[in-house]
Amino acid sequence: xxxxxxxxxxxxxxxxxxxDVRADRRLxxxxxxxxxxxxARLDDRARAALASLLTAIVATIETALRQHAARLLVxxxxxxxxxxxxxxxxxxxxxxxxxxxxxxxxxxxxxxxRVQQDLLAEALPVVAPDDPETPSLVARLTGHVDHVxxxxxxxxxxxxxxxxxxxxxxxxxxxxPAELHHRLIWRVAAALREAHEGAAGAAMPxxxxxxxxxxxxxxxxxxxxxxxxxxxxxxxxxxDPQPAERPALLVETxxxxxxxxxxxxxxxxxxxxxxxxxxxxxxxxxxxxxxxxRALDLPREPIARIGLALSEGDPRRDLEAFAxxxxxxxxxxPEEARAALAPLKLHxxxxxxxxxxxxxxxx
Amino acid sequence: MNAIDPGFPPxxxxxxxxxxxxxxxxxxxxxxxxxxxxxxxxxxxxxIATIARLAQRLGILVSRGVVAADGEADVExxxxxxxxxxxxxxxxxxxxPRAAWxxxxxxxxxxxxxxxxxxxxxxALRLTFLSADAGAKNGFDPGxxxxxxxxxxxxxxxxxxxxxxMLGALALHQRFDNQPxxxxxxxxxxxxxxxxxxxxxxxxxxxxxxxxAVQPEAPAAPDAAPSSVSLTPQFSAQLDRALRGxxxxxxxxADSISAQSEGPLRQDYADYAADIASAGRHLxxxxxxxxxLQAIERDDFTAAVEPLDLADVxxxxxxxxxxxxxxxxxxxxxxxxxESLPATGEFRRVLQILVNLIGNAVRYSPADGMVWVxxxxxxxxxALIVADQGKGIAExxxxxxxxxxxxxxxxxxxxxxxxxxxxxxxxxxxxxxxxLDSASGQGARFILTLPYRED
Numbered sequence: 001x002x003x004x005x006x007x008x009x010x011x012x013x014x015x016x017x018x019x020d021v022r023a024d025r026r027l028x029x030x031x032x033x034x035x036x037x038x039x040a041r042l043d044d045r046a047r048a049a050l051a052s053l054l055t056a057i058v059a060t061i062e063t064a065l066r067q068h069a070a071r072l073l074v075x076x077x078x079x080x081x082x083x084x085x086x087x088x089x090x091x092x093x094x095x096x097x098x099x100x101x102x103x104x105x106x107x108x109x110x111x112x113x114r115v116q117q118d119l120l121a122e123a124l125p126v127v128a129p130d131d132p133e134t135p136s137l138v139a140r141l142t143g144h145v146d147h148v149x150x151x152x153x154x155x156x157x158x159x160x161x162x163x164x165x166x167x168x169x170x171x172x173x174x175x176x177p178a179e180l181h182h183r184l185i186w187r188v189a190a191a192l193r194e195a196h197e198g199a200a201g202a203a204m205p206x207x208x209x210x211x212x213x214x215x216x217x218x219x220x221x222x223x224x225x226x227x228x229x230x231x232x233x234x235x236x237x238x239x240d241p242q243p244a245e246r247p248a249l250l251v252e253t254x255x256x257x258x259x260x261x262x263x264x265x266x267x268x269x270x271x272x273x274x275x276x277x278x279x280x281x282x283x284x285x286x287x288x289x290x291x292x293x294r295a296l297d298l299p300r301e302p303i304a305r306i307g308l309a310l311s312e313g314d315p316r317r318d319l320e321a322f323a324x325x326x327x328x329x330x331x332x333x334p335e336e337a338r339a340a341l342a343p344l345k346l347h348x349x350x351x352x353x354x355x356x357x358x359x360x361x362x363x
Numbered sequence: 364m365n366a367i368d369p370g371f372p373p374x375x376x377x378x379x380x381x382x383x384x385x386x387x388x389x390x391x392x393x394x395x396x397x398x399x400x401x402x403x404x405x406x407x408x409x410x411i412a413t414i415a416r417l418a419q420r421l422g423i424l425v426s427r428g429v430v431a432a433d434g435e436a437d438v439e440x441x442x443x444x445x446x447x448x449x450x451x452x453x454x455x456x457x458x459x460p461r462a463a464w465x466x467x468x469x470x471x472x473x474x475x476x477x478x479x480x481x482x483x484x485x486x487a488l489r490l491t492f493l494s495a496d497a498g499a500k501n502g503f504d505p506g507x508x509x510x511x512x513x514x515x516x517x518x519x520x521x522x523x524x525x526x527x528x529m530l531g532a533l534a535l536h537q538r539f540d541n542q543p544x545x546x547x548x549x550x551x552x553x554x555x556x557x558x559x560x561x562x563x564x565x566x567x568x569x570x571x572x573x574x575x576a577v578q579p580e581a582p583a584a585p586d587a588a589p590s591s592v593s594l595t596p597q598f599s600a601q602l603d604r605a606l607r608g609x610x611x612x613x614x615x616x617a618d619s620i621s622a623q624s625e626g627p628l629r630q631d632y633a634d635y636a637a638d639i640a641s642a643g644r645h646l647x648x649x650x651x652x653x654x655x656l657q658a659i660e661r662d663d664f665t666a667a668v669e670p671l672d673l674a675d676v677x678x679x680x681x682x683x684x685x686x687x688x689x690x691x692x693x694x695x696x697x698x699x700x701x702e703s704l705p706a707t708g709e710f711r712r713v714l715q716i717l718v719n720l721i722g723n724a725v726r727y728s729p730a731d732g733m734v735w736v737x738x739x740x741x742x743x744x745x746a747l748i749v750a751d752q753g754k755g756i757a758e759x760x761x762x763x764x765x766x767x768x769x770x771x772x773x774x775x776x777x778x779x780x781x782x783x784x785x786x787x788x789x790x791x792x793x794x795x796x797x798x799l800d801s802a803s804g805q806g807a808r809f810i811l812t813l814p815y816r817e818d
Contacts, residue, residue, distance in 0.1 A: 128486050128566035135510075136485035136569075142510030157491060157509035165481075165495035168604070256485070304421040312427075312563070323420040 039285065042112065043316070049115045053167070054102065057111075058093040060172040061188045061218070068214035069192075073206060081203040081210075084196050092191045101187050107180050113275060116282045117259055118167065124313035127255030136256045137249075141235070152235035156261060159231040178224040189215045229274045232264035241265070247302035250293075254309045269296050271345065280344075284316040288344070290329045294337035300330035376453040378406055378415040378444075391455060397434050411442055415451045418444035426564030428457070436460050441565030456565055474538065474556045476605045478573030483560075485569040488513045488533075497574070503548035517555060518545035529555065529570075536567045543577075552577040606650045614643040652781040656767075659788045666792040667709040670816055673745050674698040674738040676710065680717035681736055684725055693728040695721065697736045704738040705816040706745035708793040713813070716786040716797070720749040720809045723782070727753030727807070744795075745815045750808040757803040764799075786811075 042050065066085050073082035096102050129136070141153035166173050174181055189211045200207045224230060241249050246269065253262040259281070267277035270292060280288045286307070293303050304326055311319040343351070376387035384395055384406040392402055400407025406415065410429035418425040424445045430437050441457040475481055480500060483492035490513050493505040508516040520543040522528055532539035542555040557572030620628065620636035658664060681697040688695050698704075724734040732752040739746050756764060767784045787797045795813035 125563045126560055126568040128562040128564070128568040132486045132567065135487040135489040136491060139485055139487070139489035139491055139510040154506055154510055158506040161492050161505065161509065162495040164492065301423055304423045308417075308421060308423065308425060319417070323417060326421060 039316075045119060046112070046115050049119060050111055053111055053115055055093055056166075056172055057174045057176070057184070058096065058188060059091075060174055061185055062092045062192065064218055065185070065189055065192060065211060065214045068217060069207070069210035072210040072213055076206060076210070078203055078206050078210075081196075081200055081207055084199055085192070085207070085210075089195045092188050092195075095191045095195070096187055099191075104183075107176075107184070109275070110177065110180055113278050113282065117263070117278060120282065120310070120313050121257050121259035124254060124257045124259065124309055126257055127252075127309075137252045138235075138256065138258055138261065141239075146238070148238045149235070152231070152238040155231040156228070156235050156258070159226055159228040160258075160260070162226070163228045174222070175227050176224075177227070178222065181222050181224070182219060185215045185218055228260045229264070229278075232258075232260040233267065233274055235261060236264040236268035239265075240268070243297060246296055247298050250298070251302050251305045251309075254306060266292055266296075270341070273348065276344065276348075281310075284314060286310065286317065286322075288341075290325075291332070291337045291340050294329065294332045295334055295341050297334045300326065303329060373443075373454045373456045374458070376455070377450055378412075378419075378453060379450040380419065382406065382412060382416060382419075385450065387453075390458065391453070394431065394433055394438070398432070411440075411444075411453065411455075414442050414444045415453065418446050418451050422446055426562065428561075428563055428565060433460070441563070443564045472605050474540070474558045474571070475573045477575070478556075479576045480574050482513075482516075482557075482572045482574060483569060484513050484572070486567055488570075490516060491569065501546060501549050501551060501576075503546070516547055517553065518547050519555075520544060529557070532557070532559065532570075533567070536561065544574075546574075603650060603654050607647070610643050610647045610650065614640050614647065617643060649781075652785060655785050656781055659785060659792065664792060666712050666789060668707050668793070669709060671706060671708055671710050671713060673704040673706045673713070673747050673813060674702045676713050677717055677721075677736050677738055677747055680714055680721050683718055684721050687722070688725045688734070691725060691728065692730045693725050693732050693734060695725070695734045695736060698738045702738060704740060704745050704747070706813040707816050708795065708813045712789045712793065713811075716789055716811055717747065717749075719782045719786045720797075720811065724749050724751035724753070724807070724809075727751055729753065740815055741812070743815050744812040747811045747813075748808055749811075750806060752806045755803050755805045756799065756801045756807050761799050761801065765797075 070082040070085045073079070073085065093102070102108075134140070138153050138156055142150050142157070144150040144153065162173065163175055166175060174184070176184065193208060193211055196207060197204070225234075239249075246265070250262060250265055253259075253265060263277045263281050264274060266272070266281065267274050270277070272280075277292075280292060283289065289310075290303065290307075293306065298306075307322045307326065308319070311317040311322060343354075346354075374388045374390045376391045377385050379385045382405045384391075384400065384402055384404070387395060387402055395402070395407050398407040406412045408431050410427075410431050414425050414427055414429070424443060426441065426443045428439065428441050430439055432438075437460070439457050439459040440455050443454045445452045445454070480494035480497035481492070482490060482494070482497075485491050490509050490511055493509060493516075495505070497503075498505040519527055519529060522541055522543055528539040528542040531537075536559045538556075538558040540556045544553045544555050545551070546553050554575040554577050555572060556575070557570035559567055560569045560571050562568045617636045617640035621633050621640055623633055678697050678700070681695045684695065721734060721736060728734055728751045734752075735748070735750040737748045737750075739748065765783050765787050767781060783797070790797045790811060790813070793813055795811065798810045798812070799807065800810065801807040
């Protein structure tokens, strides 16, 4: 028996021994998965969308960094290193996942929120206007006499078009908040460096320099103000609706499926961050949302419309339970609702600390 | 009124606070009685009862599109239920009969699959969405046109019959495919297509549309060659995206039904599910082929040149087809384990070619037949031979089967007619080739050659 065969055989034995452990771990994961409470688990559509969004975002950054760094290297008479960078390699996402860098709560909170927001917006029933000549809300606002509002509305339409095109694979962009974009860029750059560490040899300093410059160029071009969320917040602030205008505005925003603007209007009215309002709106057990709507003194009818629209768009919501509860919701006074929401308005870091303590108690 | 079927006025009815149908136009009364109800008693069509009850409890207008059983058939209804103090007023339009097999189509996906770029409008025909790359492709700023009337971006023209397809579609809330238009900022010619978006009450709420660039017509050449199949990169990419996901789900679900993994099922239903899964796999294969076809037909297509062991690739390809062969009781005689034949080519592509060749051989083999896979050196070439005992290919057909959309036997089910064409193109891109050596009635011998590699 020659050495090669012997080596192959011992590898087989090692793999077989490890298979036992792997099978056991698989069973453990399957048990965990089955026992996960349904209300905490992402549904399959959201899981699939999240996986493809994460893949697309990392691939977008990876491609941008590879290509620009390679161009820099070619310009600096390092064509071999450039070639190395452009050759197919282990996907960066796999490397980041293996290093645990994808298990980043802030990144995941953002991506989960975005995916669920997109799925819900897509599934919301459209409401046709009573008069077919009436343009939809945001289209109407682009012709507003106040040019801040008009520009804000145009920015929302443009940002939404960019986001949806990007999600469909055309003109990809990360559309992440600056801090997360920043973190991800450097992680991808580091993973690219690591992948070519061995092969680059003496060209390593040149590779480092090119990757770092490509990353910085990408960071400089990223404008988080162009995100749908930011554009919606700007429009909400420009509109600054009076309490009496709010109910109709909120109902129409949902009827036009402008979920980002709906969230932004609530966030603006309550002084919440967008992400916080988004979490409240996307929560299928919408108790906090009813408090928010009552805190803004919305009457029973618009609350019923909002509840109906959200339930039609999200099968996880219990429309029957909502119909049972609507009278109790409407009976809450705005003062009671505001008092109940007070903890949500505490300083975000303070809230995070309180949540962390509560989590440790649960364990 | 802007209802789904402008030809028919809405049908009205009233439900009281206890859920009884207290009055109904004739059509609704008939529907209710066919469902076993009587006017004055609780409404018997469950979908309508649910909507009425919901409107009553929430105290707001509720509209939904529903499909209700009407005797033997199903009927599509747009139900609006509006509470008014003592009860709920019903207003029902639609009334389109629907056959059980008539699944609502994802019209929007069809309209958009081959588009150059996409647009959407609201009910008042203001633009609410434009593909982000539309501007870059055509040289205009899409942001300036969002929120504006669609006619500010598109100059609509008459079609061949002097009509405006978009206006007809708007009146009838139908899809349109062929609206000639000019892209105003650039003057470029376009063809617009769109499908209407309706609200749950069936009312028109806007268009979901696509734009196709139209090439200026070349002066008509009288002896123009018949148009060949042309696939733009966008078309392939969109086709891939539009089909792969849904097909994957169909196949996965059909497989799990066929395996009865969710519970027991009558055998013939399980068999239908297996048929569905296999038809789905066939379609998936076709999508793969079309995407491949688009890639290899590009002028800049190249395959990697890497060292590989042709005998090893052949063993793997044969392994991949083992299950299919066993099902057909066909034996594959593959190169033995120690054998090796060094060559150059792109591993993935060579595997793809061999899966195609061996797969064909298995498909055309008689039951209990044998497929031989042999690796041989032939001077500067490494050759891999796949031979079967099928009915062979007549000399007249031998050139034809390497053409696009041609089949060894057009009456045989399955296969897209692209496999051999793609396989040969791939082989040639790797500086190799595929040859055929066969006579009718004597089985077929396909020979893949690649450059031999000296160790």
